[in-house]
Amino acid sequence: MKIIVCIKQVPATTAEKRYRADLRLDRAASEAVINPLDEYAIEQALRLQESGAVESVGYLSMGPEQAGEALRRALAMGGDEAYLVTDAALAGSDAWATARVLAAALDRLAPDVALMGMASDDARGSLVPAAVAAMRGVPLLSYGSELQLHGTTARVRRLTAAGFDMLEAPLPVVASVTDQVGEPRYASLKGIMAAKRKPMETWSLADLGLAPADLHGAALTRVVEIRKPEAKPPTERIENVGPDEAVTRIADWLAARKLI
Amino acid sequence: MTYRLTADHLELRAMVRELAEEQITPRAAAIDASAEFPWDLKELLARQDLLGTSFETRYGGTELDNIAQCILVEEIARADATTSLIPIVQKLGSLPLSVAGSEEQKQRYFPRLASGEWLAAFALTEAGAGSDVAQLRTRARRDGDAYLLTGSKRFITHGSIANLLTVFALTDTDAGGRKGMSAFIVETDTPGFSAPRLEHKMGIRGSPTAELHFDEVRVPAANRLGEEGDGFRIAMATLDQSRLSVAAQAIGIAQGALDFAVGYAAQREQFGERVVDMQGIQFMLADMASQTEAARQLTYAAAAVVDAGDADLAYWTSCAKLIAGDTAMRVTTDAVQVLGGYGYVTDYPVERMMRDAKITQLYEGTQQIQRMIVARQLLQRSGVPVRRSR
Amino acid sequence: MSNDICFLAEFADGVASRSAMELAAGARELAAQSGGATVALAYGPGAAAGAAGLGAAGASRAVVLSDTNVPAVTLAVAAAAAVRGAHTLLAPATPNGRDLAGALVGLLGVPAFGPVRAARIEGGRLLTEQATLQGTVITVSQPADGAPQPSVVLVLSGTFTPLEGGTGKAVVSQAGGVDAGPLGQARIAESHPAEAAVANLEEASMIVAGGRGVGSADGFAPLHELAAVLGGAVGASRAAADAGWVPYQLQIGQTGKVVKPALYVACGISGAIQHRVGMQTAQNVVAINKDPDAPIGEFADLFVVGDLFAIVPRLTAEIRRRAGG
Numbered sequence: 021m022k023i024i025v026c027i028k029q030v031p032a033t034t035a036e037k038r039y040r041a042d043l044r045l046d047r048a049a050s051e052a053v054i055n056p057l058d059e060y061a062i063e064q065a066l067r068l069q070e071s072g073a074v075e076s077v078g079y080l081s082m083g084p085e086q087a088g089e090a091l092r093r094a095l096a097m098g099g100d101e102a103y104l105v106t107d108a109a110l111a112g113s114d115a116w117a118t119a120r121v122l123a124a125a126l127d128r129l130a131p132d133v134a135l136m137g138m139a140s141d142d143a144r145g146s147l148v149p150a151a152v153a154a155m156r157g158v159p160l161l162s163y164g165s166e167l168q169l170h171g172t173t174a175r176v177r178r179l180t181a182a183g184f185d186m187l188e189a190p191l192p193v194v195a196s197v198t199d200q201v202g203e204p205r206y207a208s209l210k211g212i213m214a215a216k217r218k219p220m221e222t223w224s225l226a227d228l229g230l231a232p233a234d235l236h237g238a239a240l241t242r243v244v245e246i247r248k249p250e251a252k253p254p255t256e257r258i259e260n261v262g263p264d265e266a267v268t269r270i271a272d273w274l275a276a277r278k279l280i
Numbered sequence: 281m282t283y284r285l286t287a288d289h290l291e292l293r294a295m296v297r298e299l300a301e302e303q304i305t306p307r308a309a310a311i312d313a314s315a316e317f318p319w320d321l322k323e324l325l326a327r328q329d330l331l332g333t334s335f336e337t338r339y340g341g342t343e344l345d346n347i348a349q350c351i352l353v354e355e356i357a358r359a360d361a362t363t364s365l366i367p368i369v370q371k372l373g374s375l376p377l378s379v380a381g382s383e384e385q386k387q388r389y390f391p392r393l394a395s396g397e398w399l400a401a402f403a404l405t406e407a408g409a410g411s412d413v414a415q416l417r418t419r420a421r422r423d424g425d426a427y428l429l430t431g432s433k434r435f436i437t438h439g440s441i442a443n444l445l446t447v448f449a450l451t452d453t454d455a456g457g458r459k460g461m462s463a464f465i466v467e468t469d470t471p472g473f474s475a476p477r478l479e480h481k482m483g484i485r486g487s488p489t490a491e492l493h494f495d496e497v498r499v500p501a502a503n504r505l506g507e508e509g510d511g512f513r514i515a516m517a518t519l520d521q522s523r524l525s526v527a528a529q530a531i532g533i534a535q536g537a538l539d540f541a542v543g544y545a546a547q548r549e550q551f552g553e554r555v556v557d558m559q560g561i562q563f564m565l566a567d568m569a570s571q572t573e574a575a576r577q578l579t580y581a582a583a584a585v586v587d588a589g590d591a592d593l594a595y596w597t598s599c600a601k602l603i604a605g606d607t608a609m610r611v612t613t614d615a616v617q618v619l620g621g622y623g624y625v626t627d628y629p630v631e632r633m634m635r636d637a638k639i640t641q642l643y644e645g646t647q648q649i650q651r652m653i654v655a656r657q658l659l660q661r662s663g664v665p666v667r668r669s670r
Numbered sequence: 671m672s673n674d675i676c677f678l679a680e681f682a683d684g685v686a687s688r689s690a691m692e693l694a695a696g697a698r699e700l701a702a703q704s705g706g707a708t709v710a711l712a713y714g715p716g717a718a719a720g721a722a723g724l725g726a727a728g729a730s731r732a733v734v735l736s737d738t739n740v741p742a743v744t745l746a747v748a749a750a751a752a753v754r755g756a757h758t759l760l761a762p763a764t765p766n767g768r769d770l771a772g773a774l775v776g777l778l779g780v781p782a783f784g785p786v787r788a789a790r791i792e793g794g795r796l797l798t799e800q801a802t803l804q805g806t807v808i809t810v811s812q813p814a815d816g817a818p819q820p821s822v823v824l825v826l827s828g829t830f831t832p833l834e835g836g837t838g839k840a841v842v843s844q845a846g847g848v849d850a851g852p853l854g855q856a857r858i859a860e861s862h863p864a865e866a867a868v869a870n871l872e873e874a875s876m877i878v879a880g881g882r883g884v885g886s887a888d889g890f891a892p893l894h895e896l897a898a899v900l901g902g903a904v905g906a907s908r909a910a911a912d913a914g915w916v917p918y919q920l921q922i923g924q925t926g927k928v929v930k931p932a933l934y935v936a937c938g939i940s941g942a943i944q945h946r947v948g949m950q951t952a953q954n955v956v957a958i959n960k961d962p963d964a965p966i967g968e969f970a971d972l973f974v975v976g977d978l979f980a981i982v983p984r985l986t987a988e989i990r991r992r993a994g995g
Contacts, residue, residue, distance in 0.1 A: 056924065056925070057924075057925065114781070114782065115772075115775065115782045116775050116779065116780070116781060116782055119772075119775065119776055123776075146768045146772070147768055147771055147772035147775055147782050147822075147824070148772065149769075149772065150743055150746075150768065150769045150770070150771070150772025150773040150775075150776065151772045151773065151775045151776035151782075152776065153743070153772075153773065153776065153852075153853060154746060154772070154773040154774075154775070154776025154777045154853060155776040155777075157851065157852045157853075158852050159852055159853060159854075159855040159856040160741075160743045160769060160773070160853065160856060161856055162741075162743070162765065162769050163765045165918075175859065179918060179919055180919075183861070183862045183863040183864035184862050184864075185858050185860065185861050185862070186858070186859045186860040186861075186862075187741060187856055187857065187858055187859065188856070188857060188859045189855045189856040189857070190855060193856075198925070199925035199926075200918055206295075206298075206299055206328060207295065208327060208328045208329045209292070209295070209328055209329035209330055209333070209342050210329045210342060211329075212291065212292075212295060213342065236814060236816075236817065237814065239781075239814060240779075240780065240781035240782075240813060240814050240817040240818075241781045241782070241783060241811050241812070241813060241814060241817070242811060242812055242813070242814045242815075243809055243810070243811050244797075244810050244811060244812055245809075245810040246807055246808070246809055246810075247807075247808050247810070248806075248807070248808070249801065249805065249806070249807070249808050252969065252971070253971075255967060255968065255969070255970050255971065255972070255973050256971065256972050256973070257967070257972075257973045257974075257975065258972065258973070258974045258975065258976075259962060259974070259975035259976070260975070263976060263977070263980040263981050263984055264984060266974055266976055266981055267981060267984040267985045267988050268988065270956065270972065270974060270981075270985055271985065271988045271989060271992060273956075273972055274933070274956075274989075275992070277954055279876075279900075279932065279933045279954060280900070280989050280992065280993070547963065
């Protein structure tokens with residue numbers, strides 16, 4: 021049984037981010053980490069491997085050369101091998117192009133489960149898991165708080181507003197998990213040292229049998245403008261007054277905005 | 281001596297810093313307040329393979345160079361001095377075996393120490409033998425194929441929680457401390473051993489500092505390190521290396537205090553401006569930063585000397601510990617000053633850092649002992665004949 | 671190829687969701703700009719009976735994809751047939767909406783946008799606005815030249831305002847019996863309802879949220895009362911959810927829900943970036959915190975320094991009093 025975890029390298033939540041003149045994110049400039057929500061997918065895959073349900077865990081990422089660092093960090097947490105798809109033609113890829121490339125790579129790797137985190141930190145679109153499933157012609161089990169494997173069936177536990185459902189589908193599947201799977205482990209020192217020796221392959225678009233023309237210039241969407249958000253008016257403060265006075269002022273404020 | 285930081289060093293620093301900021305910093309105040317040893321953090325460090333960095337890979341360690349070991353200690357100490365003692369003392373307690381142990385002894389004990397399953401500690405100091413190690417009184421009387429240890433030790437870091445102690449005792453009471461001392465490996469579950477008392481301290485309060493009693497504790501002769509009479513040499517060789525860890529600890533404490541002081545001053549406003557924009561404060565912070573960096577560079581250079589195995593490593597490690605300890609005390613005191621009244625209260629960590637820093641001027645050889653070592657080495661280098669004063 | 675604007679209309683217990691009502695209004699707005707019709711894709715329990723009623727919300731036609739509780743992604747093939755060639759499809763930025771939208775992107779090879787906080791059609795072309803990089807930047811995008819249709823747009827709740835007092839019925843048709851394909855193979859094997867249903871935060875227009883400062887599960891009681899009198903829902907920061915004071919479904923932030931209510935009252939929440947990204951597009955943010963230096967004070971609209979346990983109950987009483995109760 022094989023799981024491939026798709027991970028994305030993103031700017032750290034607290035890092036300073038910059039766009040370049042061509043309106044693309046300057047991914048090299050910011051401090052980069054594994055997309056925090058992907059760490060939960062990694063953790064889920066490693067737990068399944070530790071329990072013996074899965075023999076092999078690999079990682080797949082699409083990005084600039086630097087994304088290899090994210091793959092090494094994942095290998096330091098555990099797992100066996102990593103694959104990086106990198107190509108100049110992929111710069112500025114949108115969700116569709118990303119899904120197209122990941123789908124092609126996953127078809128080559130043919131895992132039983134292609135596992136992803138539920139959203140990426142930068143764009144928060146979370147369309148990629150479903151798009152990949154559709155392109156590959158496999159079922160999608162999304163937003164799982166736990167992934168289970170039973171013979172030739174995969175199941176996820178999905179929390180709903182009214183409790184939880186168990187969803188299932190026959191393997192192979194695409195699955196995505198939330199932060200409810202459990203705290204991701206830290207990479208141990210031996211893990212970090214071992215990661216350097218684990219195999220990592222680098223693929224270009226040509227290796228996947230894709231040409232830049234297939235990707236419509238890496239995006240079906242085009243950014244036309246980047247701007248700063250509207251300046252918010254400064255925060256109004258209520259302090260150094262007793263609770264009754266504070267409440268009167270709050271209520272007045274809400275009423276002025278027709279919220280009550 | 282020159283050195284270079286490698287990508288591996290930087291990666292290690294990033295890894296430990298992340299772990300320390302997320303898991304150790306939030307616990308530091310509570311550890312100090314409760315004065316309880318943080319077993320959970322010991323487990324965490326063991327799981328992350330961070331207690332085995334001074335052991336060879338064939339014993340299950342990760343065999344990192346001394347610069348890397350300093351970086352590890354520094355980053356933990358930046359978060360919490362007490363927790364940084366866990367890897368420091370694990371190394372200190374094991375060094376006598378590294379220095380003088382037989383392969384059989386290492387095989388017997390190193391795997392459990394490298395994994396962190398067992399804790400080690402170093403038992404040299406006694407009530408009457410602090411700086412003057414030669415005043416040691418604990419005795420090891422030969423009895424068949426074993427020794428019976430009798431006596432007391434004081435101020436032994438982790439002595440009450442260690443599974444293994446390296447204990448220094450007189451096998452020849454007539455020869456005096458320097459020539460009559462031997463070193464032994466003592467497993468603490470041996471009958472006759474007890475740790476009846478812990479010290480109440482100014483700082484590093486979560487680290488148990490114990491009084492140890494040996495009441496005819498039976499130690500197999502196979503647990504003696506080297507030959508009878510080798511003890512003093514083993515102790516000195518150990519301390520020549522281990523004091524590097526204390527230097528790293530001191531730098532870490534200083535850096536943590538500096539970082540906090542900068543952050544505080546950047547958001548505190550008085551007289552209509554940020555405190556950090558006041559030149560007087562900037563000058564203080566600049567002094568704190570440059571002195572910490574100087575201590576750090578000296579310590580890393582000393583680490584490189586230890587890695588190279590140079591004959592004059594004692595000179596280097598003593599210089600490093602001397603400078604780093606004094607720097608830590610000065611920087612943490614200034615950090616409290618930068619915070620003003622807030623620096624004095626337990627709501628903020630700098631008062632704890634200042635209390636923690638003091639120990640780096642006292643243990644593993646007081647600053648005065650360090651000066652004696654540096655002076656002696658200096659005279660030797662300068663070709664001045666040494667006259668022992670007492 | 672048409673100028674029609676489609677939208678996903680999710681039903682639960684026979685009632686159209688708030689997102690369905692908002693997207694209906696949005697579709698109507700965009701259809702006026704594109705010159706096309708508005709088409710609802712209705713699914714979920716009660717969709718067949720309720721689809722016609724979407725006419726009052728703004729839809730001229732409605733296609734019923736399914737009337738039962740199935741994972742939305744299994745309806746993707748049927749939805750693809752229904753939207754092929756339309757100008758734009760609006761989907762809610764909820765898990766079901768994202769899954770269905772993502773699957774459509776994969777099946778049809780079309781551009782995807784969002785989650786957006788604004789969308790319009792100018793000169794026949796779609797223009798969307800999205801806050802990216804934790805809200806530090808606004809990105810304006812459109813389909814690339816020659817991109818196929820429809821554009822699929824994820825829409826944050828609160829972006830469009832449901833129509834009031836609309837009339838009319840949508841013309842309802844059933845989706846053709848297409849083979850759902852491999853995507854149709856996911857099924858709900860078991861359903862375990864909780865004792866009490868938790869309100870859907872992503873649809874709430876008023877949210878009262880609690881953080882570490884609330885201190886305990888019992889501490890949330892005054893927040894529930896305030897939410898009730900506002901007609902809203904209760905949310906929480908990760909600290910409160912991790913501590914077990916509230917169920918996970920209430921968690922707002924980087925690893926929880928993203929909400930865009932008209933009013934967000936943050937009680938005892940410090941405002942760290944991981945929480946902020948889940949609620950910073952709320953129209954009005956009121957924060958109550960004992961700590962005058964809490965980061966939330968930087969981006970709240972109204973920051974009240976005080977004890978939430980003194981202020982929240984009094985606020986509840988005052989709001990009730992002003993409402994004439």
